[in-house]
Amino acid sequence: MAQQLELPRRLATGTGAIPLGLGGMLGAGLFVGLAPASALAGVWLLLGVPIAGLTAVCCALSTAEQSAVYRGPGAAYACIRSQLGIAPGRIAASTYLLGQIAAMAAIASAVGAYLPTSSPVIAAVAILLTVVAATAGLRIRGGAAWLWLCLTLTVSALVVAACWAIAPLPPTGVPAGGNTPGPTPMGIPAAAGILLFAFLGFERLTAPAEERDRYGRPAVRRGLIVMFTIAGTVVVIVSASVIHQLGAARLALSPTPMIRALQAADAAALTSLVGVGVALAMLPVLLGVLELFRSTALAVLQDGDLPASLGRRAGSGTPYLLDLAGGIAAAGLAFLVEPAQAIALAACCVLVHYAFANAGARVLLVEDRTWRMRMTCLGVGLCVILAMSMPVPAMLGTLGAAVLGPVLAGVLFRLRR
Template identity: 80%
Template sequence: MAQRSELPRRLATDAGAIPFGLGGMLGAGVFLGLAPASALAGAWLLLGIPVAGLAAACCALSTAEQSVAYRGPGAAYTCIRAQLGVVPGRIAAGTHLLGQVAAMAALAGGIEAYLPTSSPLIAAVLVLLTVVAATAGLRIRGGAAWLWLGLTPAVVALVVLACWAIAPAPVGSSAQHTTPMGIPAAAGTMFFAFLGFERVTAPAEERDRYGRPAMRSAAVVMFAATVAILLIVGVSVLHQLGAARLALSPAPMLRALQAADAATLTSLVGAGAALAMLPVLLGALELFRSTALAVLSDGDLPTLFDRRAGGGTPYLLDLGGGLAAAGLAVLVEPGQAITLAACCLLVHYAFANAGARVLLVNESTWRMRMACLGVGLCVILAMSMPVPAMLGTLGAAVLGPLLGGVLTRRWS
């Protein structure tokens, strides 16, 4: 009887994995990512969405295996360092940290783009307020997570209905000319929409860990829902705006509403989109902190960053990441931050999949093959990204090992 009474509570706890993970994935990728993807591939971006989902699913499987073998913060980084060596570990850490900083900048810029008043300073302030909330120990869980998650499909439903309620304006001769060659770059950009799965597959804290059945079912729901929502929104805004106008839209959903003669809904949709992205911003900071704590424990960051607030949160570490993200949000557009974040994290997960491949060498064949597929997809998509994003990623890949070597006096 005791086991039976525990079952409903366990099922309720495991069900919490869905909003916890899905809430971390749906954000700027849905509300902003379609615009830079359209600039790279036009309407062909729709084919890039399932490719990005497959790459992210491989990465999720690899990080789940790494989390079992290496408990605690930064499981993927720890596995890479243990299985591949110090330098690959530092490259993976550098790209992951910059990727999460860029993700925070993109999310903050996305929230600002959907607000009535537009200013880069608003994005910077949003990042710093998120740091304060994280330092205070704010965690969105349980019923609040489900309620917050519901904002995204509600906003999506409004926009989709408006897009199909009125015929789109004719597209002029200046329509964007694109080819299928842009699909890998669009897939790499849309990879950003799937980030956040590590909150379920590789949590930094044991209290956030879910059993394998819950993790497996949550992953299926998360990736299926994300692909479906992205495709529905993509088809709808392309129908209403066309690829050329979509590529130039800083806030695609608001632009689609205006084009569909539903401008009266822009305030409601803008507020809903901004609110829906706030927990994702907090989740990006948590992922930054997770890897940074693992790097700190290896001595590759100054011990100064290990200072803790009353609740045990590393406030200087959070503040450092927040200041970097705030500065980036002021300097670059959200679309540029999205491509930089996606490129950095693709490189990071290429190493993560390689580490998982070595970890699973004597284990299940299909999981090892999925890790191999993840390596190939991540490398191809990263190499297809815009040149500025690749240069920023290269900088992180070089600076990570250099700074770690200088601080520890160890180069291998």
Template identity: 60%
Template sequence: MAQQVAEQAASSPAESVGGGRARRSIGSALPLALGGMLGAGLFVGIAPAALAAGPLLLLAVPLVLVAVACSALASAHQSASYRGPGAGYACIRARLGVLPARFGAATALAGQVAALAAIARVIAEHAMPAAPPVISSAIVLLVVLAATAGLRIRGAAAWVWLLLTLAVVGLVIAVCFAIEPPESPPMGAAQEDGAIGITGAAGVLFFGFLGFERLTAPAEERDRHRGVIVKWGVIASLVVTGVVVSLLAWALLHQLGPARLALSGQPLLDALDAAAGGRLRPMVGTAVGLALFPVLLGVLESLRSTALAVQRDQDLPAALGRESRAGTPYLLDLCAGVAAAAVALLVPPVPAMAFASCCLLVHHALANAAARVLLADDQVWRMRSACLGMGLAVILAMSMPVHAMLGTLVVVIAGPLLAGLVSRRWS
């Protein structure tokens, strides 16, 4: 699968630049994808994945890697054919029709709003453990206002935040393996350890691998890279994320055990406590909170990209496309921020994360289906990769918790109805 991603041919007008420019582009490409992937799913998502798969948690990582690689490949091809915001949505609309496109748009937007809320709750609960949920709502609104004012984390700043994330994870892994876990009786957590449990864990972990579309299908031309940069950037991002998730999951399983890990709301901090590293808890909690701020910005960028494409097709009110002096859609940002703030106020991070994963899996199932039609006259393996990605996304979505599937079903029904009312078109 990595070879498939490596051979994708999403090229851009920057093909003619020299080798020095290309090397600099690799350095700017990696944080785009990794900055989104190494987020709340890494810090919190391993616990609900352990609840699903138990001691077989690590088997879910290669499964989700294959699913993400297929989706990244499809996204790169869609971006090459449909430039501008919302390449995945645009491809679904062009290749599958209006109704599937509305399904895809609704699930993408709802999933990204839930992701904003989940990440904000993780920031608040780690950096300010005693803070009420309203603080997480305030965090979302402050980040959205900063993004609307034109804040973009790129270049050296992106690398600083990325290295902070890796340093925090490395510290926790080292502490977990340095201290032998205490003997503890079984805690009786309900866990699945069969195939359904593994696919359920992979569905939850899918949240921790999102962000690749910032590299494969950027909304703005200034973020677009040469095809060779995209392919190696995606490969490196998937490998790094897979290794980091695997090592952290192994360390947490070693220190906490499957049952205790499954019940943990803050697995990194609980592992530090179990390993007699409680004095590190405030520092690690603050570092986790800081590391997740660029992830919020990345999710908002992805939401903007899809929403602007939907608004361009008149399925969202035209007023949402109005731009501020910084060139950002301020009304769209405000609506997304208010919605995410409300979700953050009412929903804990794990259920919000599960709902976001389920919605985005449905979106990527449709995007892979559209890519399969797009690539019908291309090389056979590329078309089959899109088919595999579609099938895996459906399987993982169907393995999610019941509340996440029911919430996604509501979005799938309500989204096209609202789009039809706004556009006054039903086909």
């Protein structure tokens, strides 16, 4: 019993919270999201970083409040369904699940793109390995989480050093598109929506599906302060460095910005090392996204809006059919769309979900007149603005999930009665 009581005291310090959340933040948004963000806003994308960070802070605080009341998987979804109604809950769940599937597709495609032998098959293999690892009960925590976080920061530091070690070449010619006007400050909200992916992953700290991952409120607040400070600083430094070396136009055309920046900085000898490092750094992020998908999907399944057979458990206790279904969907999407398109779709879907999540938290805190209630209101507004600023294909895909998801869930629920 003494050992069982000691663990919560140690966790209450929040020392394990930093790699748990930060390791999930610095992934696709940093290594893949810079190119589509630059295509939307050019050099103005740097102004999108604080907007994305503020939006993520509002969402993190809302999910922390919801998790304190709705324990277990899918706390944000459970709050939305309870406070706003069944239809908003189904819309939020549908967009969130599609968003996580698109995020897995974007991350897996980026893993394949950064490896020296790039192939679309690698994306499917990466997702399959992630599903197998999740089914086996693999959990990257403690020292392993710190190790992968250090790998991400080391790779980022190498790229930054190379970008500033040599003066960039002057721009030559007009980028593809002829004399069409380039990105303007009007693209900042859309770029902020893409860059939101550099701050996602906080739910692993604020709304864990399992009690063993839960931290006390003071530890969560300290962890969020440290996590968002480090993530924001890293994104700004890396973005400024890559823009300095490539320029906004070339960055927008770079599917692998870190590799292109090294090549432009006459550091081609480091491309294989950095490429493998980036791919390895994103594998735990892929596993973390699958965990977030599973958490909400389990809550939806418990409400009868998904087939009950998907909840079948493996020997490790994980719902292997649910993980496999999400992995197959992500692999299929990775073959159909480019990583930039997948990350835009994922961002738009997640923004819609968090708009509902902030609204649900606002109702939950209706008696609270402090800054926490005001942050939820700010979160609703920011999520709506950023979602409405996303590229049209991403909005159409999100709209499809928001319409078809609740309809299919309603039909399935009626059939199961």
